[in-house]
Every structure is written in C-alpha cells, then in structure tokens.
Amino acid sequence: MFGAFGSAVNFSQANAFMLVSVALISALFVYGMRPRAVVPGRLQSAAEMLYSFVMGLVTSQVGDEGRRYFPFVFSLFAFILFGNMLGMLPYAFTHTSHIAVTLTLAVIVFLVTTIVAIRLHGMKFFGYFFPEGAPLWLAPIIIPVEIVSYISRPVSLSIRLFANMVAGHVMLKVFATFVVLLGGLGAAWLPLAALPLAINVALVGFEILVAFLQAYVFAILTCIYLHDAVHLH
Numbered sequence: 001m002f003g004a005f006g007s008a009v010n011f012s013q014a015n016a017f018m019l020v021s022v023a024l025i026s027a028l029f030v031y032g033m034r035p036r037a038v039v040p041g042r043l044q045s046a047a048e049m050l051y052s053f054v055m056g057l058v059t060s061q062v063g064d065e066g067r068r069y070f071p072f073v074f075s076l077f078a079f080i081l082f083g084n085m086l087g088m089l090p091y092a093f094t095h096t097s098h099i100a101v102t103l104t105l106a107v108i109v110f111l112v113t114t115i116v117a118i119r120l121h122g123m124k125f126f127g128y129f130f131p132e133g134a135p136l137w138l139a140p141i142i143i144p145v146e147i148v149s150y151i152s153r154p155v156s157l158s159i160r161l162f163a164n165m166v167a168g169h170v171m172l173k174v175f176a177t178f179v180v181l182l183g184g185l186g187a188a189w190l191p192l193a194a195l196p197l198a199i200n201v202a203l204v205g206f207e208i209l210v211a212f213l214q215a216y217v218f219a220i221l222t223c224i225y226l227h228d229a230v231h232l233h
Contacts (some may be wrong), residue, residue, distance in 0.1 A: 013093040014101060021082040021095070050078065054219065061223035065230050072112060073226070076105060077219040084165060084211030088204070096214075097165040099158060106158035109222050117229035128232055157221060161214050168207045175200040 028050075032043030040048060054074045058066040066073075080096055087094025095101050117125045129146040130139055178196035 014095040014098050017083065017086055017093045017095045018079075018101070021079055021086060024082055024086075025078045050074075054078075057216075057219060058223055058226075061220065062227045062230055066223065066226060069116075069226050073219055073222055076109070076222060077215050080105070080161065080218050081212060081215035084215060085208070087165065087169065088208060088211065094165050094169060096161055097169060099162045102158040102162040103154065105161075105218070106154035109157065109225060110154045113222075113225040113229045116226065117232065120230060121232050124232065128228070153225065157218065161218055164210060164214050168203070168210055172200060172203050172207065175203065 028043060029047050032041075032047040035041060035044060051074070054077050055067075055070055057077075058070050058073050062069065083094060083096040083101075086092050087097065117128070129143050129150070131142070134142060175196040179200065182192050182196070
C-alpha cells in the first residue's frame with residue numbers, strides 16, 4: 001500500500017499485535033463480565049481487579065474529579081499491560097518496544113492533559129509556567145525552564161517505556177543465545193550452559209514484573225499530569 005506522499009504503508013507485526021491486545025481486552029470485559037456473578041469466576045475477578053486497581057489509581061492521584069478521565073487512563077494501562085505481557089509469549093511481538101508506538105501514546109497523553117487544562121482554566125493555564133509568589137526578576141529563568149520541562153514530558157514518557165521493554169528482551173535473547181551456543185558445543189559444555197539458562201529463567205520472571213510496572217508507571221504519570229491539569233499545580 002502507498003500513502004498520498006508515495007511512502008509505503010505496511011501492516012506490520014506491531015499493528016497485528018496491537019489489534020490482538022485490543023481484542024483480548026475487549027474479550028476480557030465483554031465475556032468476563034457477562035455472568036455478573038456475586039461470587040465471580042476467574043475472568044470476572046481479573047476484570048474487576050483491573051477496574052478497581054486503575055480506579056483507585058485515578059481517584060488517589062487526581063481526586064474525585066478524575067473519575068471522568070478514568071476511561072482514558074484505563075485504556076492506556078490495559079493497552080500497555082497486554083502489549084507487554086503478549087511480548088513474553090514465544091514468537092510474539094512486543095508492540096510497546098517500538099518508539100513510534102510509545103511516542104504516539106505519550107503525545108496523546110500530552111495533548112489530552114493540555115486540552116483539559118486549557119478547557120478548565122482558560123488563560124490561567126499559562127500561569128502554570130510561572131509559580132505564584134515567585135519573584136518577577138526570576139521570570140526569564142523560570143518560564144523557559146518550566147516550558148522545556150512541560151514539553152519534554154512526551155519524550156521522557158515514551159523513552160522510559162520503550163527503553164525498558166527493549167532492554168529486557170535484548171537480555172533474554174542474549175542469554176538464550178549463550179544457552180544454545182554452549183549446548184551445541186557438546187555434552188561436556190552442558191553444565192556450563194545451565195548457568196545462562198538459570199539466568200534466563202530468572203529474567204523471564206523479572207520481565208513479567210517489569211511488564212506490569214511499566215504499565216503502572218505510564219498510568220500513574222498520566223494521572224499526575226491530569227492532576228496538574230485539573231488543579232493547575
């Protein structure tokens with residue numbers, strides 16, 4: 001396929017696994033919540049736990065005003081979490097290891113929080129870049145620093161997620177390669193191959209933890225930015 005400017009637009013692995021993530025999230029909440037049982041089953045419990053966890057995150061960081069932004073934060077958290085977890089499966093692809101994907105998510109967060117701030121506070125939003133009570137003579141220093149700090153949010157938000165996911169998968173592949181190479185040298189080398197194998201098993205457990213933590217970090221930073229937008233401080 002070719003776009004309007006003549007550049008190729010292909011349906012890649014990243015696109016496929018993003019669709020898979022959305023399909024799995026939808027299935028979890030459509031089919032998992034269908035029974036609506038008083039004593040929930042596994043799928044319903046998982047859906048309710050995710051819902052409660054993110055709702056608690058939003059209300060604790062933003063306040064009760066943050067409930068209206070819950071769908072946005074929850075969508076980000078679930079999309080990143082499922083993308084991270086899918087990448088742990090054999091032959092799967094981690095779409096959150098693409099800087100284009102993480103930067104797009106970060107830019108969306110940046111635009112949404114900025115629009116919310118301007119919509120709620122109007123021109124007072126620009127007072128965010130010069131704290132109330134600060135000496136006027138510091139304005140030439142404080143304002144540029146605050147603007148750069150604000151604009152850099154998407155960069156730090158996207159690189160943090162991208163770098164962590166790439167680094168973890170690179171480590172897994174490196175130690176997996178050691179296992180294969182040492183195992184291929186013969187039976188005498190098998191005991192030595194057990195060491196990188198053990199490290200790889202430990203790394204898998206660590207990466208599962210990182211997969212959840214990175215989704216959590218992205219979501220909580222989004223909540224912090226929403227708090228600043230809503231309360232303007």
